[in-house]
Amino acid sequence: MQTRLSEIDKTLRRLETIEELKKLFKRHEYYFTSFQMNKCLSLWSKRRDSMLEVPWGCYDGYDGLRRYFLVDWGDISEKENREYYRGCVLFRSVDTDIVVPAEDEMTARACWSSQGFEVYGNKVELAAYRGESFVSVFNYAVDFIREDGAWRIWHMRQFNKTHTPHHTGWTEYDQPFQGHILKPTHCDRPPSRPVYYYRGDAVIPGDEPDPPKPYACFADVAPGYGAVYEPEGEV
Amino acid sequence: MSMELEWLENRNERLLAIHECRDIMSRYMLFQPSYRNAEYVALWAERDDDRLDMPWGGYRGIDGVRRCYLDDHGDRSQEGFEQWSQGDLCVRDIGSEVMIPADDGQTLRAVWLTTGLETGRPAMPDRHTGYCWARYAMDFIRENGAWRIWHQALYPGTINHAHISWADMPRWNGYEYMTEMDFGIEHWQYSREDVYPVDRPAVPTPYATFSEIESERKEAAP
Numbered sequence: 365m366q367t368r369l370s371e372i373d374k375t376l377r378r379l380e381t382i383e384e385l386k387k388l389f390k391r392h393e394y395y396f397t398s399f400q401m402n403k404c405l406s407l408w409s410k411r412r413d414s415m416l417e418v419p420w421g422c423y424d425g426y427d428g429l430r431r432y433f434l435v436d437w438g439d440i441s442e443k444e445n446r447e448y449y450r451g452c453v454l455f456r457s458v459d460t461d462i463v464v465p466a467e468d469e470m471t472a473r474a475c476w477s478s479q480g481f482e483v484y485g486n487k488v489e490l491a492a493y494r495g496e497s498f499v500s501v502f503n504y505a506v507d508f509i510r511e512d513g514a515w516r517i518w519h520m521r522q523f524n525k526t527h528t529p530h531h532t533g534w535t536e537y538d539q540p541f542q543g544h545i546l547k548p549t550h551c552d553r554p555p556s557r558p559v560y561y562y563r564g565d566a567v568i569p570g571d572e573p574d575p576p577k578p579y580a581c582f583a584d585v586a587p588g589y590g591a592v593y594e595p596e597g598e599v
Numbered sequence: 600m601s602m603e604l605e606w607l608e609n610r611n612e613r614l615l616a617i618h619e620c621r622d623i624m625s626r627y628m629l630f631q632p633s634y635r636n637a638e639y640v641a642l643w644a645e646r647d648d649d650r651l652d653m654p655w656g657g658y659r660g661i662d663g664v665r666r667c668y669l670d671d672h673g674d675r676s677q678e679g680f681e682q683w684s685q686g687d688l689c690v691r692d693i694g695s696e697v698m699i700p701a702d703d704g705q706t707l708r709a710v711w712l713t714t715g716l717e718t719g720r721p722a723m724p725d726r727h728t729g730y731c732w733a734r735y736a737m738d739f740i741r742e743n744g745a746w747r748i749w750h751q752a753l754y755p756g757t758i759n760h761a762h763i764s765w766a767d768m769p770r771w772n773g774y775e776y777m778t779e780m781d782f783g784i785e786h787w788q789y790s791r792e793d794v795y796p797v798d799r800p801a802v803p804t805p806y807a808t809f810s811e812i813e814s815e816r817k818e819a820a821p
Contacts (some may be wrong), residue, residue: 368604372611379614460692462625477628477692479714501690501716503629525690526716533761534688535718535728562718564686570633570675575626 381515382463385472385508388515390458393478397454399440401433409509409516417521419559420543421551431550438547448546451485451495458504464576471518472508473576473585477501481530484545493545499534501525505573507582523572524559534562609704616700619746620707620739624693627748628713632689634675636668644740644747652752683720690715693735699803707739707746708803708812717758729763732756736800738809754799757789765789 395403412425423432438445460477483497509518526534579585630639651658658667695712718728738750759765
């Protein structure tokens with residue numbers, strides 16, 4: 365009987381972890397789309413090998429994440445940021461989730477799909493996007509790590525599918541993703557691979573994202589995932 | 600105590616079944632648009648009574664499923680993929696799920712709403728590009744302890760171009776390049792003159808075993 369109880373306990377803990385990670389990522393998306401960047405940052409691991417990749421580049425380590433959330437975007441509570449957000453609205457659903465915790469329960473890998481729309485105000489950096497609205501479709505690949513018993517976002521990669529002005533079909537808009545719309549960027553390096561955008565001769569990538577498979581521990585699936593980045597010293 | 604333990608195990612199994620079948624469906628949403636269809640077919644039960652109903656026709660048995668996804672759609676491992684898939688873009692997300700495992704723990708019935716966009720490959724005779732909404736009805740079956748897809752039906756809602764209201768879309772017959780098959784479901788498309796059919800798909804309700812569902816179907820058949 366003890367074995368049967370222990371099996372039930374193991375399954376329930378796994379399902380609870382999956383639900384917790386879904387909530388964590390979706391919480392991040394709600395904070396992000398309401399420009400609460402301090403709260404977003406608080407959901408990430410402070411490790412030096414944390415990593416975020418967006419269509420205009422990669423941000424490495426916790427320092428990179430601070431730059432991404434607090435400089436390149438900026439928290440909406442700061443007076444100097446509010447003008448950038450005037451006229452900006454982001455709506456992004458996140459669904460179609462696949463969440464796979466490692467057998468050692470120390471990390472988890474996941475992916476989500478996202479469809480939504482974006483509207484940008486008149487203060488944004490990219491002139492062509494001022495006052496424009498877009499249909500945006502992305503996929504996310506995310507790794508989580510457990511630190512002191514709490515789950516944190518560790519790596520995140522955002523893959524572009526289409527980012528098209530509202531009144532234009534994506535087949536009529538063969539412009540590459542032009543970068544961060546809001547402000548000048550301070551990423552650490554360019555994207556790790558060419559950014560997909562719709563063209564008549566483009567072939568859809570097969571691994572953006574690659575749905576995670578069951579795994580024992582993180583070293584088995586992606587030693588050094590996300591990177592070229594080699595942290596110095598202990599992480 | 601043993602009855603309580605059994606009750607606990609059953610509840611646990613039901614939650615696990617829901618999670619695992621949802622995971623399979625999400626993988627489908629990623630595999631199919633990126634032409635990883637061989638991996639998608641591997642998620643199906645290897646059974647002669649597999650049933651796959653698409654808007655252009657039905658496929659029967661695991662051989663039919665392979666024909667649909669590996670011949671009619673194709674896989675990215677196939678020769679010439681880099682050429683024939685150029686300009687193809689498909690995005691499918693799922694939500695609004697209702698998932699019901701059978702009391703006997705051997706099958707699970709579910710429905711989803713899917714939203715996304717599609718741009719067909721250039722070789723299609725009536726190449727479409729537009730936002731698409733549809734509904735899925737799925738049955739899953741447990742084989743050797745693992746959940747597999749058993750039945751799948753795709754009920755189209757709309758495919759409308761970015762510039763055209765879905766209410767103004769002309770009828771679309773772009774599926775002609777697919778293998779000609781017996782129709783498993785009525786191919787509904789919007790028209791201002793039509794009433795949307797009832798129970799497309801039927802939302803699953805709690806059930807004991809799948810044979811109970813089959814009996815109800817037979818009784819309801821005209």
